[in-house]
Amino acid sequence: MxxxxxxxxxxxxxxxxxxxxxxxxxxxxxxxxxxxxxxxxxxxxxxxxxxxxxxxxxxxxxxxxxxxxxxxxxxxxxxxxxxxxxxxxxxxxxxxxxxxxxxxxxxxxxxxxxxxxxxxxxxxxxxxxxxxxxxxxxxxxxxxxxxxxxxxxxxxxxxxxxxxxxxxxATINHTCSFTTDTPDFWRREGADYPRHGGRFTGDPGYFKHVLSASKMMLEKAGTKPSDYNYAVFHQPNGKFPTRAAQTLGFTKEQIKQGLTCPKMGNTYSGASMVGLSAVLDVAKPGDRVFVTSFGSGAGSDSFDITVTDRIxxxxxxxxxxxxxxxxxxxxxxxxxxxxxxxxxxxx
Known part of the structure; x- marks a missing residue:
């Protein structure tokens, strides 16, 4: 289907x-x-x-x-x-x-x-x-x-x-997720602001899940980074998705269009989705898009997407x-x- x-x-x-x-x-x-x-x-x-x-x-x-x-x-x-x-x-x-x-x-x-x-x-x-x-x-x-x-x-x-x-x-060819109980960021009921584990939110949190889910997706889709025209990673800042992309083998040019955080900040649940929206705004028929989100607590969802002629x-x-x-x-x-x-x- x-x-x-x-x-x-x-x-x-x-x-x-x-x-x-x-x-x-x-x-x-x-x-x-x-x-x-x-x-x-x-x-x-x-x-x-x-x-x-x-x-x-x-x-x-x-x-x-x-x-x-x-x-x-x-x-x-x-x-x-x-x-x-x-x-x-x-x-x-x-x-x-x-x-x-x-x-x-x-x-x-x-x-x-x-x-x-x-x-x-x-x-x-x-x-x-x-x-x-x-x-x-x-x-x-x-x-x-x-x-x-x-x-x-x-x-x-x-x-x-x-x-x-x-x-x-755009067709969603594949999706997969990587999830663990990693308390890197949280907000208690009634609290005005969240708390975070500082550096703990980086490697055990963001990078472990984003890289693991992304590698799972590449294996499931039978693809490599160069097969994609665009890539979008969750962007709590500009540094983390740039490092994740580089580690996986994606280029700066592949993530540039969807990297919105440097000019608008982190929209949390909207972050990777706003990035995908920015990509779809300019994508051409046949373009392939790689997306990996991240949520503290912690987990990542990955998607392999192909743009159609209707775009x-x-x-x-x-x-x-x-x-x-x-x-x-x-x-x-x-x-x-x-x-x-x-x-x-x-x-």
Whole structure:
């Protein structure tokens, strides 16, 4: 059975804060972060933006690219920052795009790979015949405690993908996952900000899972890095995916288009999906795309994707990912703190 992506869309808030502005407030050396993390600025949600509104905008862009909301029988939204502890984001999206009510919906959570887990679930739902098409979304308004290293990268944005059997813009040839219980990053119920294991989040966390899942995928697909036109890896910063690509044998040119983090930060559940959206914006028929996500806790999902002839008919029907990224309005730290609710007032 042929399964794949029939429509896609992304959304990135317009507001930005530069790494220099954050470093100035905390007395840090901005170059340590710009060079060490390979990030120069990050996206910031507007006062009225959250995971739900970002997911809706991404979903609407997918509808503009040809998805019929009445044929969407499942919507799954992956995020670390759902606006409600008890009340699904997915139903908000369904109502906003005119889907349902004859459908199933749920919210997913697996740190930064909840979105790609939703893609795999959509593949299963469509394959089983439960839904004609299904929508997977990865979106976040990421959290970073004031003065923490995460504050330099935790950003806002997301992407939506409609999975189906017909009218495909890209086929998903293979998928696989690598998962372990590795507590490299976590946030307790009720906590405002996540905590992380510092350097522990690198090699035992990110690299072990991304490299293992990627090698599994190359073996399963019977391919090598040079067989792909593009590669996208989870991007908590610019350094990690660059190192992972180099270790596996992918070139800088292969990851360049999908490496959005240096100019917009880490959108957590949306990170690898926004990168894939950026690739699909420019991909040509026959191009092959390699994708590996990562979620702390910890696991990685890998995908082998081939772009179809239909891609050229939908690329210009909605705003492209890099156009969102380039449309930036810069703010100072005080405005950023207000937008992110970092100023707490006792009632």
């Amino acid at each position: 042929t399964l794949g992506i029939s429509a896609y869309g992304a959304y990135v808030p317009r507001y930005r804060i530069k790494v220099d502005e954050i470093a100035k407030v905390w007395g840090d050396d901005a170059d340590d972060y710009k060079n060490g993390l390979m990030v120069t600025e990050k996206s910031v949600p507007d006062m009225d933006e959250d995971t739900a509104t970002i997911a809706v905008e991404a979903a609407r862009n997918a509808i503009l690219r040809g998805a019929d909301p009445k044929k969407i029988g499942a919507i799954y939204v992956g995020s670390e920052s759902h606006p409600y502890a008890v009340k699904p984001t997915a139903t908000i999206v369904a109502a906003a795009i005119g889907a349902g009510p004859n459908m199933t919906a749920a919210d997913f959570e697996f740190a930064c790979k909840a979105g790609t887990a939703a893609v795999q679930t959509c593949m299963g739902v469509v394959s089983a015949g439960i839904a004609e098409t299904a929508m997977a979304i990865g979106a976040d308004v990421s959290q970073g405690a004031p003065g923490d290293a995460l504050e330099y990268t935790a950003a806002a944005g997301g992407a939506a993908f409609v999975i189906g059997k017909t009218d495909l813009i 050229t008919k939908v690329q210009d029907l909605a705003q492209k990912t890099w156009d969102y990224i380039k449309d930036a309005k810069y703010i100072d730290y005080a405005t950023y703190a207000k937008h992110k609710g970092k100023i707490k007032v006792d009632s």
